[in-house]
Amino acid sequence: MQAVVVSKTDWKSPVVEFFCEEDVRKVEFFDNEMKAEIQKFINSGLFSGKKFEIVPVTNHSKKIVILAGCGKTKELSPTQMRIITAKLVHSQVISGYNTIQIIPMKGRDSEIAEGVVIGGYTWEKYLTEKAPGPSKAMIKSSNVKEVEKIIFIAESVNYARDLVNDDSDFMNSVQIEREVKKLVSGKKGFSVKVLEEKELKKLGLNLILAVNGASPYPPKLIIAKYNGGKGKYTAFVGKGVTYDSGGLGLKPSEYMKYMRDDIGGVAVLMGVMRNVIKFRPKKNFIFALPLVENMIGSKAYKTGKIIKSYSGKTVEVEHTDAEGRLILADALAYVDKNYKPETMIDIATLTGACITALGYDYMALMSRDDELADSLLKSGQKTNDRMWRMPLYPELLDYLKTKDADINTLGPPRVASVITAGEFLSRFVGNTRWAHIDIGAAVFVNDDHRWYFGHGATGKGVRILTDFILSH
Numbered sequence: 468m469q470a471v472v473v474s475k476t477d478w479k480s481p482v483v484e485f486f487c488e489e490d491v492r493k494v495e496f497f498d499n500e501m502k503a504e505i506q507k508f509i510n511s512g513l514f515s516g517k518k519f520e521i522v523p524v525t526n527h528s529k530k531i532v533i534l535a536g537c538g539k540t541k542e543l544s545p546t547q548m549r550i551i552t553a554k555l556v557h558s559q560v561i562s563g564y565n566t567i568q569i570i571p572m573k574g575r576d577s578e579i580a581e582g583v584v585i586g587g588y589t590w591e592k593y594l595t596e597k598a599p600g601p602s603k604a605m606i607k608s609s610n611v612k613e614v615e616k617i618i619f620i621a622e623s624v625n626y627a628r629d630l631v632n633d634d635s636d637f638m639n640s641v642q643i644e645r646e647v648k649k650l651v652s653g654k655k656g657f658s659v660k661v662l663e664e665k666e667l668k669k670l671g672l673n674l675i676l677a678v679n680g681a682s683p684y685p686p687k688l689i690i691a692k693y694n695g696g697k698g699k700y701t702a703f704v705g706k707g708v709t710y711d712s713g714g715l716g717l718k719p720s721e722y723m724k725y726m727r728d729d730i731g732g733v734a735v736l737m738g739v740m741r742n743v744i745k746f747r748p749k750k751n752f753i754f755a756l757p758l759v760e761n762m763i764g765s766k767a768y769k770t771g772k773i774i775k776s777y778s779g780k781t782v783e784v785e786h787t788d789a790e791g792r793l794i795l796a797d798a799l800a801y802v803d804k805n806y807k808p809e810t811m812i813d814i815a816t817l818t819g820a821c822i823t824a825l826g827y828d829y830m831a832l833m834s835r836d837d838e839l840a841d842s843l844l845k846s847g848q849k850t851n852d853r854m855w856r857m858p859l860y861p862e863l864l865d866y867l868k869t870k871d872a873d874i875n876t877l878g879p880p881r882v883a884s885v886i887t888a889g890e891f892l893s894r895f896v897g898n899t900r901w902a903h904i905d906i907g908a909a910v911f912v913n914d915d916h917r918w919y920f921g922h923g924a925t926g927k928g929v930r931i932l933t934d935f936i937l938s939h
């Protein structure tokens with residue numbers, strides 16, 4: 468759903484106004500004639516401002532007002548405001564209109580804008596019949612600049628969602644390369660380099676090569692560079708497993724079904740890149756996107772195999788389904804060595820254990836650097852994109868000991884899998900300041916709906932990293 472900011476409303480399309488329970492009796496409305504009509508509804512108890520109440524009011528001319536209840540003011544958190552807006556944009560009452568106009572409650576215009584754009588998102592590419600409903604919302608606001616920025620970033624969230632939601636045979640490594648080039652080509656400060664299979668072999672990024680062994684699509688390490696200012700690079704590395712079958716340690720079908728979402732880290736970074744192009748921060752960034760597919764077949768990498776990584780460390784494959792940390796290890800080590808960044812942040816659908824630990828709403832953050840962690844957490848709070856820090860400590864390395872290689876991919880089953888994965892990655896970043904974000908839980912909604920995200924990819928992470936980039 469498209470959102471635009473306007474300075475006033477008219478009667479060409481329905482006007483939505485939001486109310487909390489407490490203010491409903493002292494209804495403020497810009498049109499006196501309609502105010503009287505609305506008052507009738509309130510007096511007769513047909514609208515009381517309760518959460519999710521949606522009541523249309525009209526007079527005999529062509530004026531239509533939709534009253535949307537927000538419940539008690541005290542309980543109306545920013546996330547609740549987005550949820551209520553999302554319910555509204557999908558509601559039956561407005562489904563017959565192409566455009567709606569929205570008058571936000573005071574100070575809530577940004578949250579409502581996100582509710583419209585993120586909450587109004589639907590994935591319908593492969594549906595022959597699209598759901599009816601408005602395609603455009605005009606949001607009345609005097610904060611034009613700020614709300615337009617929120618809208619742009621929310622559209623980048625949806626861009627990331629499109630990349631995740633699409634069919635994994637379509638959105639394979641070759642297609643992602645096309646998408647990246649389409650996104651950044653001709654954009655000031657951006658350049659793209661792609662390491663193809665031959666170079667990956669020559670350079671010894673053997674972990675990336677191993678994971679892609681049985682895929683019909685070529686492995687790639689795409690490096691997008693952005694030079695917008697002086698100083699060292701901040702590097703971002705995204706997990707790009709276009710499909711994760713689990714490899715020879717095959718996943719059961721019910722866990723495999725949505726594994727096209729394993730491209731989530733790459734998709735989030737592409738959403739962030741879209742924002743960098745728009746807002747042009749005066750900084751330097753690397754976006755490293757390792758792309759593979761984890762499949763089965765005679766060329767699949769084997770459980771128990773010892774692989775020499777780009778960093779020189781040898782790695783034992785305890786389970787072929789722990790592929791994400793392998794491709795990230797090579798990508799992190801490559802970026803660290805070749806670009807000497809000041810900071811590296813990876814974002815990845817790394818563990819299902821994330822779901823057990825934190826549920827679906829929170830991304831898990833790990834870092835040995837308190838300052839970096841704090842600034843990421845701050846961005847999480849500011850954007851309500853929700854992130855929680857998990858511990859890392861040197862003794863965790865004991866879990867990753869093996870007699871046959873320098874390091875094992877996994878610790879003991881079901882023991883702190885989120886942080887042993889983080890610990891594993893930390894061994895490939897040298898002394899560089901680094902943080903790891905696990906979006907294994909937050910990336911996708913595979914049941915009915917989650918809050919304002921509806922069904923499918925959430926694009927979680929785009930807002931946090933964008934805020935982090937623009938404010939530090």
Ligand code: BES
Pocket residue numbers: 711713728729786788789790791816817818819820877884906907908910
């Ligand atoms: N891509 C998965 C993690 C995942 C699971 C993401 C569910 C989103 C939803 C990852 O590659 C994986 O398979 N992890 C395994 C590791 C296990 C073998 C120790 C997991 O978490 O089950």
Ligand code: MN
Pocket residue numbers: 711713761787788789790791
């Ligand atoms: Mn896996």
Ligand code: ZN
Pocket residue numbers: 708711729788790791816817
């Ligand atoms: Zn995976």
